[in-house]
Each structure stands twice: as structure tokens, then as C-alpha cells.
Amino acid sequence: MATLDPATLRHGRVRGRYFRENFAQAGIDLAQIVPELVTNADAAIAAAGRKRGRIHLRFGPPDPDFLDAWRRELRRLRVPALLDWRHEVVCADDGEGIDAATVDRRLGALGVVPEQADQRGLFGRGLRDVWLAQGGGRIQGVRAGRAVESWFFPAPGDEPYAFAHVLDEPVTPAIRRSFGIDRDGTRVTVPLAQRRLPPNARLRTLVAHLVQLRPILEDPDRELFLELPDEPLELVAYSPPEPDPERAVLFDDEVHVQRGISARIVVRRAAQPIPLGPSRAARRGGLVVRSGRAAHEATLAGLEGRPGARHLFGEVWCEAIERLQQEALDSPRPQVVVRVDRSGLNEAHPLVQKLTAAIERVLRPIVDAEERRTGARLVRAGKAITARDEIGLKALNDALRTAFDAPGRAGFARGDAAAERPPLDERSAPDRPEPSQPEEIGKPAVPDAAMRFKQSPVRLHAGEQRTVSLLFDPVRIPPGTPIEVATDPGLSLSLRQDEVPAPRAGGWASVSGSLRARASAEPGSRLSVFAEAGSYDAELSVLVVRHHASGWVREITRKDEDAQIEAEFDPESGVVTVFEGRREFKSLERAARRSGLAKARLREYLPLRMLEVEVAANAVYAWAAERMLETRLPGERPADPADYAAAVRLEAQVLRHQFHERLMRAFLGPEVFDGAVVIVQPRASTNEQLRLP
Numbered sequence: 009m010a011t012l013d014p015a016t017l018r019h020g021r022v023r024g025r026y027f028r029e030n031f032a033q034a035g036i037d038l039a040q041i042v043p044e045l046v047t048n049a050d051a052a053i054a055a056a057g058r059k060r061g062r063i064h065l066r067f068g069p070p071d072p073d074f075l076d077a078w079r080r081e082l083r084r085l086r087v088p089a090l091l092d093w094r095h096e097v098v099c100a101d102d103g104e105g106i107d108a109a110t111v112d113r114r115l116g117a118l119g120v121v122p123e124q125a126d127q128r129g130l131f132g133r134g135l136r137d138v139w140l141a142q143g144g145g146r147i148q149g150v151r152a153g154r155a156v157e158s159w160f161f162p163a164p165g166d167e168p169y170a171f172a173h174v175l176d177e178p179v180t181p182a183i184r185r186s187f188g189i190d191r192d193g194t195r196v197t198v199p200l201a202q203r204r205l206p207p208n209a210r211l212r213t214l215v216a217h218l219v220q221l222r223p224i225l226e227d228p229d230r231e232l233f234l235e236l237p238d239e240p241l242e243l244v245a246y247s248p249p250e251p252d253p254e255r256a257v258l259f260d261d262e263v264h265v266q267r268g269i270s271a272r273i274v275v276r277r278a279a280q281p282i283p284l285g286p287s288r289a290a291r292r293g294g295l296v297v298r299s300g301r302a303a304h305e306a307t308l309a310g311l312e313g314r315p316g317a318r319h320l321f322g323e324v325w326c327e328a329i330e331r332l333q334q335e336a337l338d339s340p341r342p343q344v345v346v347r348v349d350r351s352g353l354n355e356a357h358p359l360v361q362k363l364t365a366a367i368e369r370v371l372r373p374i375v376d377a378e379e380r381r382t383g384a385r386l387v388r389a390g391k392a393i394t395a396r397d398e399i400g401l402k403a404l405n406d407a408l409r410t411a412f413d414a415p416g417r418a419g420f421a422r423g424d425a426a427a428e429r430p431p432l433d434e435r436s437a438p439d440r441p442e443p444s445q446p447e448e449i450g451k452p453a454v455p456d457a458a459m460r461f462k463q464s465p466v467r468l469h470a471g472e473q474r475t476v477s478l479l480f481d482p483v484r485i486p487p488g489t490p491i492e493v494a495t496d497p498g499l500s501l502s503l504r505q506d507e508v509p510a511p512r513a514g515g516w517a518s519v520s521g522s523l524r525a526r527a528s529a530e531p532g533s534r535l536s537v538f539a540e541a542g543s544y545d546a547e548l549s550v551l552v553v554r555h556h557a558s559g560w561v562r563e564i565t566r567k568d569e570d571a572q573i574e575a576e577f578d579p580e581s582g583v584v585t586v587f588e589g590r591r592e593f594k595s596l597e598r599a600a601r602r603s604g605l606a607k608a609r610l611r612e613y614l615p616l617r618m619l620e621v622e623v624a625a626n627a628v629y630a631w632a633a634e635r636m637l638e639t640r641l642p643g644e645r646p647a648d649p650a651d652y653a654a655a656v657r658l659e660a661q662v663l664r665h666q667f668h669e670r671l672m673r674a675f676l677g678p679e680v681f682d683g684a685v686v687i688v689q690p691r692a693s694t695n696e697q698l699r700l701p
Contacts, residue, residue: 038097038206038211038214039214039218039289039290040138040289040350040351041097041138041142041198042065042097042214042215042218042221043218043220043221043289043350044135044138044350045065045097045099045135045138045196045198046063046065046099046221046224046232047220047221047224047302048099048135048196049061049063049099049100049101049103049194049196050063050101050224050230050301051103052101052103052104052105052193052194053101053102053103053104053230054103054301055103055104056102056103056104056105056192057104059229060229060230060231061101061102061103061229061230061231062101062102062230062231062233063099063100063101063224063230063231063232063233064098064099064100064101064188064233064235064241065097065098065099065215065232065233065234065235065244066097066098066099066100066234066235067095067096067097067205067211067235067236067237068095068096068098068235068236068237069094069095069096069237070093070094070095070096070199071096071197074146074197075092075093078091078144078146078159079091079092082144082161085164086164087161087162087163087164087170088143088162088164089143089144089161089162090142090143090144090199090201093199093200093201094200094203094204095200095202095204095205096197096198096199096200097197097198097200098195098196098197098198099195099196099198100188100189100193100194100195100196101193101194102189102190102191102192102193103192103193103194104151104192105149105150105151105152105189105192105193105194106147106149106151106156106194107149107151107152107154107155107156107176108154108156108158108173108176110149110151110156111147111149111156111158111171111173115135115136115147115158115160115171116171135147135196136160136169138198139160139161139198140160140161140162140168140169142198142199142200142201143161143162143199143201144159144160144161144162144199145159145160145161145196145197145198145199146158146159146160146196146197147160147194147195147196147197148175148187148189148194148195148196148197149187149189149192149193149194149195150179150183150184150187150189150191150192150193151192152192153178153179154176154177154178154179155175155176155177155178155179155180155183155184155187156173156175156176157173157174157175157176157187158171158172158173158174159171159172159174202494203492203540204492204494204538204540204545205237206536206538207538207545207547208236208237208238208239209638210536210547211234211236212234212236212242212244213290214290215232215234215244216244216245216246216247217246217290217291217292218289218290219288219289219290219291219296219303219304219305219306220289220302220303220304220350221246221303222246222296222303223298223301223302223303225244225245225246226246231243232244248292248321249276249278249279249280249282249292249293249321250278250279250280251276251277251278251279252277252278252279252319253279253572255277256276256277257274257275257276257277258275258276258277258320258374259273259274259275259322259370259374260272260273260274260275261273263366263369263370264366265326265328265359265362265363265366266358266359266362269326269328269359270326271324271325271326271328271363271366272323272324272325272326273295273322273323273324273325273366273367273370274295274322274323274324275295275320275322275370275371275374276320276321276322277319277320277378278293278319278320278321279319279572279573280319280576281318281319281576281578281580282318282319282320282321283532283533283534283579283580288305288306288352289351291306292306292321293306293308293317293318293320293321294306294307294308294312294320294321295307295308295309295320295321295322295323295324295367295371296322296323296324297323297324297326297329297353297363298323298324298325298326299325299326299327299328299329299330300327300330302329302330302346304329304346304350304352304353305351305352305353307324307364307367308320308367308371309364309365309367309368309371310364310368311368311371311372311375312530313530313531314375314379315378315379315382315581316374316375316376316377316378316379316382317371317375317378318532318578318580319378320371320374320375320378324363324367326363328359329345329346329353329359332345332359333345333346343356343357344357345357345359345360386565386566386567386568387566387567387568387588388566389566389611390608390609390611390612392609392612393611393612393617396674396675396676396677397563397564397675399674399675400621400671400674400675401559401561401562401563401564402559402674403670403671403673403674403675404560404561404625404628404667404671404674405559405560405561407663407666407667407670407671408559408560408561408628408632410667411632411636411663411666411667412463412464412465412466412632412635412636457481457546458480458481458484458485458542458544459478459479459480459481459485459539459541459544459545459546460478460479460546461476461477461478461479461537461539461546461547461548462476462477462478462479462518463476463477464547464548464549465534465548465549465550465551465635466523466548466549466550466551467550467551467553467560468523468524468525468529468550468551468552468553469525469531469552469553470525470526470527470528470529470530470531470552471524471525471526471527472524472525473522473523473524473525474522474523475520475521475522475523476501476520476521476522476523476548477518477519477520477521478491478503478518478519478520478521478539478546479516479517479518480508480516480517480518480519480541481516481517482508482510482511482515482516482517484542484544485508485517485541485542485544486508487507487508487509487510487511487517488507488508489507489508489541489542490506490507490541491503491505491506491507491508491519491539491540491541492539492540492541493537493538493539493540494537494538494540495535495536495537495538496535496536496537497535498525498526498528498529498530498533498535498552499523499524499525499526499529499535499536499537499550500523500524500526501521501522501523501524501537501539502521502522502524503519503520503521504519504520504521505519508541523537523548523550525550525552529552530552531552531553531580532551532552532553532580533551533552534549534550534551534552535549535550535552536548536549536550537550549635549638551579551580553579553580553581553582559582560579560582560628561577561582561583561584561628562581562582562583563582563583563584564583564584564586564620564624565583565584565585565586566585566586566588566611566620567585567586567587567588567589568588568589569587569588569589570587570589570590570591571587571589571590573587574586574587574590574623574626574627575587575623575624575626575627576627577627577628577630577631579631584624584627584628586620586623586624588620592619593616593619596613596615596616596619597610597613597616599613599615599616600612600613600616614676614680614685617675617676618672618676621671621672621675621676625664625668625671626660626664629660629663629664630656630660632660632663633656633657633659633660633662633663634656634659636659636663637652637655637656637659
């Protein structure tokens with residue numbers, strides 16, 4: 009029988025590459041970095057024993073003094089750290105704070121366990137991984153009258169990392185002002201290796217929708233303030249989907265997962281379909297799996313692509329996740345429930361598999377019922393109305409293309425020098441409206457934009473490819489300026505050249521490229537392409553749609569259902585649903601019967617037809633107005649809900665003013681506008697009615 013001599017044992021060696029690959033898993037993008045910073049701050053506040061706490065998250069340029077000192081010292085040490093960056097993330101809290109001994113204990117060694125059994129790793133592995141994935145970082149803190157500032161960076165050899173206390177002394181008022189910490193607290197800085205930040209609106213949406221931040225944003229005792237470039241400080245809050253007033257909760261019960269473990273599942277229904285986001289980490293729909301203070305992921309148990317799941321959201325509470333995760337970390341052969349980088353649950357774990365199966369057993373009959381209900385109570389229109397709908401929808405799609413497509417001929421001012429005033433369309437009247445009035449639809453999204461995509465948003469099927477154009481003002485972006493492109497997962501953009509070309513005869517420069525939606529892109533998701541040249545940037549919004557007829561709007565359906573809204577537009581399916589069970593529709597149906605129309609021809613009754621067209625068009629106008637507002641004011645959407653609603657309403661009225669007359673002619677037919685409608689006096693009533701001849 010073989011025996012082992014301890015003296016003959018050979019120990020495996022570790023190269024620095026091993027650590028770098030592992031660190032990179034936890035801190036590549038903002039969807040991983042932001043939750044790590046904010047949840048650390050939240051845990052620090054809880055550890056301080058105070059009920060209320062404040063977290064300050066800032067995106068912006070680096071502190072020039074810190075950047076100069078960092079570059080000088082780390083060049084002298086010859087370590088492979090990030091030596092130059094344009095943007096950084098800073099997160100400060102008023103929690104328990106840190107001192108040099110705390111940094112040594114929590115961050116000075118790999119595999120440190122939390123100091124309390126029910127506490128997540130506080131300023132530990134996740135934060136260290138984020139720093140080293142980005143190439144370095146620092147932590148500043150005040151605790152019990154002492155201040156510390158520590159720098160972390162990759163080690164030059166095969167050691168995993170190195171750190172140094174550049175400040176460790178009693179706290180003074182000057183240090184407090186420098187740190188921005190009034191009492192005890194911590195301030196963490198993460199330099200970002202990426203050359204550009206997403207637009208402010210995208211950052212704001214990311215922070216507000218991150219699943220892992222949901223418990224913090226919903227906690228009335230936590231305040232998360234967000235500071236974005238060139239914008240004032242604002243309080244971030246999560247706005248859940250508006251519940252369906254008639255069927256707000258579809259399921260709320262405890263379900264069995266495995267022996268000794270159960271989970272409470274709550275399934276809610278939203279009033280409107282919940283759009284799919286570009287990232288699972290910021291998904292608003294689905295069931296958020298939670299345990300203790302943590303939110304792990306949002307899931308629909310494999311039913312995400314079903315049409316009947318688009319209204320569903322809710323929570324899954326399973327406290328066993330936290331307990332099993334702690335037991336796994338203490339085991340010599342751990343099988344963790346939560347992924348090491350905390351990006352979600354570990355699908356290979358037996359508990360996660362059984363929990364997913366339990367969620368699916370609850371959701372599948374609900375999704376099936378939703379799809380049956382969607383097809384129920386549909387009202388079938390006659391052949392004449394269906395044919396007229398096709399003509400009207402063509403006009404409506406033409407109007408949307410005009411609204412979303414900024415024509416190249418009016419792209420920028422013409423001539424050798426930039427004009428002092430925004431360009432006028434040659435067809436427009438010389439007298440322009442007052443500045444407070446909205447710009448004409450079809451003009452550039454921002455009149456003085458230095459660069460922009462010619463058309464935004466655009467629709468793509470999964471696997472589809474199309475050509476897009478990027479326009480440049482040659483006065484502010486000179487020819488030869490490099491162009492950098494970044495895309496959300498699921499998209500790819502290949503430009504025909506990577507530098508700004510010379511301007512063409514119209515006075516502006518243009519670069520074309522091939523935009524492709526990957527076959528893995530989820531229908532219904534809104535993705536983005538970002539382009540940067542010099543100090544300017546542009547965003548292209550892409551809606552991934554299912555394969556069906558071309559155009560934004562492909563069908564008008566009618567439901568004999570009394571709803572609080574007149575109509576709703578689903579941009580993913582291209583269907584406008586008109587709820588004709590409402591009282592105004594029923595009253596006009598009765599009038600149509602009294603006029604002598606057969607049941608199959610009731611929708612030919614002119615007042616009823618006009619009401620259908622009005623509510624359907626208004627639903628599309630409202631959706632298009634939101635997209636136009638995002639395009640016209642990138643990163644500058646009104647923060648106040650009332651101001652934003654007013655801006656959307658104004659934009660919808662602008663669309664209606666420009667296109668509605670053409671739509672009415674297309675939907676109603678030329679005879680209505682040729683005077684063929686007559687008023688007749690009924691025999692038994694003095695009420696006047698409009699009838700089609």
C-alpha cells in the first residue's frame with residue numbers, strides 16, 4: 009500500500025497572473041463596481057449601530073493632487089498600476105470608519121472572514137478585487153480620533169497586491185476637510201480604466217435600477233446621494249413599476265424548496281409592460297431573490313422571453329441562502345450559493361437549482377394565464393376598417409421615421425465657418441418661434457451638437473445588420489480626430505474608418521458603419537452604442553424587436569375591456585391595443601346600432617372610428633415623445649417628475665401638431681374630408697348624429 013512522506017510533498021506555486029485573472033472577474037464594469045462600493049458603505053453604517061445613514065456616490069474627474077502624487081510615487085516603485093485616468097468613482101459614508109489597524113486586518117490578507125457572523129465582508133475581498141481590476145485605488149477613513157489614507161495597487165512580482173499607509177495620524181480639522189468626513193466615516197476612490205463615462209442619464213438609471221442596491225434604495229433610513237459631472241447633488245430613489253390597479257398581486261405564499269427550506273414568493277403585475285434593460289444587473293422586471301439585507305438577482309426562471317411575463321415583477325425571500333453561504337465559506341471544499349463576484353446566484357448549487365424550479369412552478373401557470381388573457385376579449389374589425397388601418401399605420405410609421413431621423417441636409421451649418429445662429433431648414437418660414445417653443449421635429453437633437461448619430465433610436469431584429477451614420481461638426485471636431493466606440497453586450501458596430509474625415513460639400517463630416525444585433529440579443533431590450541471623438545460623445549439607442557412586419561407600429565388591436573387607460577403601445581411587438589370596453593366606446597357603439605349599422609360594421613360609425621384613431625395615435629405619440637426627449641436632451645432630462653411629465657406632454661403635442669392631420673386623412677379616408685359626411689335628423693329623437701353615407 010502506498011504511503012506519503014511529508015518530506016517529499018511538493019507545493020504548488022502561484023504566479024501573479026492567477027491573481028490578476030481572479031481580481032478582474034469582480035471589477036470590470038460599473039454594474040459590478042457600484043454595488044460593491046454602496047453595499048460596503050451600507051454595511052459600515054449598520055456596523056456603527058446608528059439607525060440612519062448617508063452615502064455619497066460621485067462620478068467625475070480625478071483629484072489632480074492625488075493623481076500627481078499617485079503617478080509620481082508608483083512610477084518610482086515601478087509597479088504595474090494604472091498611472092493615468094480620466095474618470096473615477098468615489099463613495100463616502102458616515103459609518104463606523106476605519107483606521108490603519110482596521111485596514112491591515114480586513115484588507116491586508118486574502119480570505120478574511122467577516123468580523124460578525126451575520127455581516128457581509130466589510131471593506132474586504134470585493135473592494136480589493138475592484139481596485140486591482142482597475143489598476144489601483146485608495147481608501148481614506150476616520151475612526152476614534154485617528155485618520156488613515158491607504159493606497160492599493162498591483163505588486164510588481166508574483167505577490168497578489170501591495171498597499172501602503174500614506175497617512176496614519178491623529179485626525180485634525182484640515183484632514184477632515186481634505187477627506188470630506190465630518191465625523192467617523194470612510195471614503196473609497198476607484199480610478200476607472202475606461203476612457204469615457206456613459207452619459208449622465210445612463211449613469212443615473214444604472215444606479216437607480218441596480219438590483220443589488222434595491223434594499224438600500226427602499227430603506228427610508230438610508231440616503232444615497234448621486235453626484236454626476238456638471239450636475240448638482242441629487243437623492244436617488246428606486247421607483248418600482250406601477251402596479252395593475254385591478255390585479256396588483258397574482259401570488260403571495262410560502263413554497264417548499266427542499267427539506268427544511270422554504271421561500272416566500274410574491275408575484276405582482278405591472279400596469280404597463282416592463283421593458284428589458286441592457287443588463288440583468290439593472291433589470292426592473294422579474295422576481296428579486298433576497299436573503300437578509302442582500303438582493304442577489306432578478307429572475308423569471310427561464311420564462312423571460314415569454315410575452316406573458318412582460319408585466320411580472322416581485323420578490324423571493326429565502327433566508328437559507330445567507331446561512332448556506334456562510335457554511336460554504338467555512339467548509340474545506342466550499343460550494344458557494346452566491347457567485348464569488350456577487351453577480352448573482354450560482355446556478356450549479358443544488359439549492360439554487362431547486363429554488364429556480366420552485367419559482368418556475370409558480371410562474372409558469374401565471375404566464376400561461378397572462379397569454380390566454382391577452383388573446384381573450386379581442387374585438388374583430390371588419391375588412392373595410394382593417395384595410396383602412398393598414399393605410400393609416402403606413403402613414404404613422406412614416407411620421408415616426410421622420411421624427412426619429414434628423415435629416416443630413418440640415419445636419420450642421422453650411423459654409424467654411426460655423427454659423428452664429430442655428431441652421432434653418434430651407435422650407436421653414438424665416439420667423440422662428442421663441443426660444444421657449446419646441447424645435448421643429450426632424451431638426452438635430454441638440455442644435456449645436458458637435459457629433460450625433462443621424463437616426464436614433466433604431467429598431468433591429470436579433471441577428472440583423474444595418475448601416476448607420478455618425479455626423480461631425482468639422483469646426484469643433486477637426487478631421488483626423490480618433491473615433492472610439494463602445495457598445496452594450498448584444499451589439500457590435502464597425503465603422504468604415506476610425507478617424508473623423510474631411511467635411512463634405514454640405515459642410516459636415518460623416519462616417520458610416522455596420523451596426524449588428526447579435527443573435528443572443530433579447531427581443532424587447534433597449535441597448536446603446538456610444539461614440540467619442542475628442543471631448544465630445546454621442547449615443548445611439550437600439551430597440552431589439554421580434555421578427556414581424558416592418559415599421560414601429562404594425563397592428564391595432566381592439567379589446568372589449570374596461571381599462572383605466574384608453575390605449576397602450578407595446579414597442580417590442582409593435583401592437584397598439586385600444587380598450588373599447590370603456591364607457592365612451594360603449595356609448596358610441598349603442599349610437600351606431602341605433603343608426604342602423606350591422607354589428608360587423610359598428611367600427612365604421614364615424615364618431616367611434618375617430619375616437620379609435622385619436623386614442624391609438626395618442627398612445628404612440630406619448631411613447632415617441634419619451635424617445636424624442638431622450639434624444640433631444642441626452643443626459644439633461646428633467647430630474648423632477650412633474651417637469652419630466654410636462655416635457656413629455658409638450659413633445660407629444662409637437663408630434664401631434666406636425667403629423668396628426670395626415671394621420672386622420674389616412675385612417676378616416678378622403679371622403680370624410682371631401683364633405684361626404686351629412687347630418688340627418690332621426691325620427692324619434694332630436695339629437696343630431698354624424699353618419700357615414
